[in-house]
Amino acid sequence: KAGVTQTPRYLIKTRGQQVTLSCSPISGHRSVSWYQQTPGQGLQFLFEYFSETQRNKGNFPGRFSGRQFSNSRSEMNVSTLELGDSALYLCASSLGYRDTGELFFGEGSRLTVL
Amino acid sequence: GESVGLHLPTLSVQEGDNSIINCAYSNSASDYFIWYKQESGKGPQFIIDIRSNMDKRQGQRVTVLLNKTVKHLSLQIAATQPGDSAVYFCAENRGAGGTSYGKLTFGQGTILTVHP
Numbered sequence: 094k095a096g097v098t099q100t101p102r103y104l105i106k107t108r109g110q111q112v113t114l115s116c117s118p119i120s121g122h123r124s125v126s127w128y129q130q131t132p133g134q135g136l137q138f139l140f141e142y143f144s145e146t147q148r149n150k151g152n153f154p155g156r157f158s159g160r161q162f163s164n165s166r167s168e169m170n171v172s173t174l175e176l177g178d179s180a181l182y183l184c185a186s187s188l189g190y191r192d193t194g195e196l197f198f199g200e201g202s203r204l205t206v207l
Numbered sequence: 208g209e210s211v212g213l214h215l216p217t218l219s220v221q222e223g224d225n226s227i228i229n230c231a232y233s234n235s236a237s238d239y240f241i242w243y244k245q246e247s248g249k250g251p252q253f254i255i256d257i258r259s260n261m262d263k264r265q266g267q268r269v270t271v272l273l274n275k276t277v278k279h280l281s282l283q284i285a286a287t288q289p290g291d292s293a294v295y296f297c298a299e300n301r302g303a304g305g306t307s308y309g310k311l312t313f314g315q316g317t318i319l320t321v322h323p
Contacts, residue, residue, distance in 0.1 A: 097250070124311030135316065136251070136296065141309030149310045184248050187309065193258075194241040194300035194311055198250030 095120065097199035099184050105205045111172040114202045116184030118165050124148075124189030125167040126196060127159060130181040139182075142167055143189045171204075179206045219320045226287045228317045230280040230297035235301035240273055241311065242282045246293045254282070254295075284319075292321045 098117040106112050118125050124137055126149075127139040138151040142161035159169040165186075180204050185196035220226050232240065240257050243251035257264045257271045257280075264271050270283040280297050297314040301307035 124309050134235075136311075136313040138310045138312070141218050143308060148308050151310070185250070185309065189308060194239040194298060196251075196309065196311065197251045198252070200248070200250050 097184055097186050097197055099182075099199035099202050101202055103162070103203045103205075104199065105207060106174050108174055108176060109205050110174050111170060112174060112204060113168055113170045114182055114184075114204075116167045116169075116186075116199060118167070118184075118186030119197055122164050122186035122188055124187045125161055125165065126185045126187075127167070127169050128183040128185065128198075129153075130183055130201070131179075136183070139169065174206045176206050179204060216315070217318045217320070218236070218272055220287050220323065222287065222289060222321055224287055224322050226282075226284040226319060226321075227283075228282045228295050228297075228319065230282075230314050232278050232280060232297070232314075234301075234312070235275070235278070235297055237301055237312075238307075239300040239302060240271070240280050241298045242269075242271060243296045243313075244291075244293045244311060245296065245316070251296060287319075287321050289321045289323055292319055294318050 100115045108147045126141040128136050130136045141149040145161045156172045160169045181201040183201045185198045188198050239256050241256040242254040243302050243323045245251045255271050256264045257273050268285045294316045296316045298311040
């Protein structure tokens with residue numbers, strides 16, 4: 094069974110631009126979570142979607158948004174990019190109704206903001 | 208604020224030794240405590256979890272210990288192999304019933320290096 098797929102794997106943007114990242118969860122998984130990973134802050138939770146609804150949200154500004162489609166695929170968007178948004182953005186999926194903390198992560202999208 | 212932290216940022220061991228990675232947590236309300244392994248260029252990979260009403264759980268070559276009295280979590284890896292070299296993160300989750308789905312609070316990580 095295919096794992097979590099994230100695209101693109103690498104991208105470079107400039108300040109002020111916006112970016113959209115995509116995540117395809119494991120087949121049958123209805124929950125998709127997004128995390129930001131940086132050397133300074135570590136892994137930080139952005140938001141979680143289940144059945145096209147945002148069910149949980151972390152402490153990030155409104156420039157960070159996401160959505161989930163009926164096939165459980167998810168996208169996250171960051172508008173008005175700042176240098177500090179440079180990070181590895183990780184998507185994780187799970188069944189969504191048995192929350193033990195076991196998430197299946199993709200390999201991430203590495204964003205560099207210049 | 209709530210946090211999950213680690214005592215040691217790096218750990219070097221010889222192949223075949225047992226490794227112990229430690230973690231301190233501060234949120235007593237957490238339902239699950241989890242260990243993840245992240246290899247270079249990859250996303251975190253689930254290793255093992257333990258529910259807050261347990262104090263020990265064993266998996267294949269790994270054991271997780273939970274001491275709620277001192278809010279301490281540890282991961283023991285038996286017969287450590289070079290393939291175990293990675294960054295190890297502890298994390299906590301409040302479990303179902305709250306606004307916690309998919310929301311893990313991660314520690315800073317420990318780099319484990321296994322020398323052949």
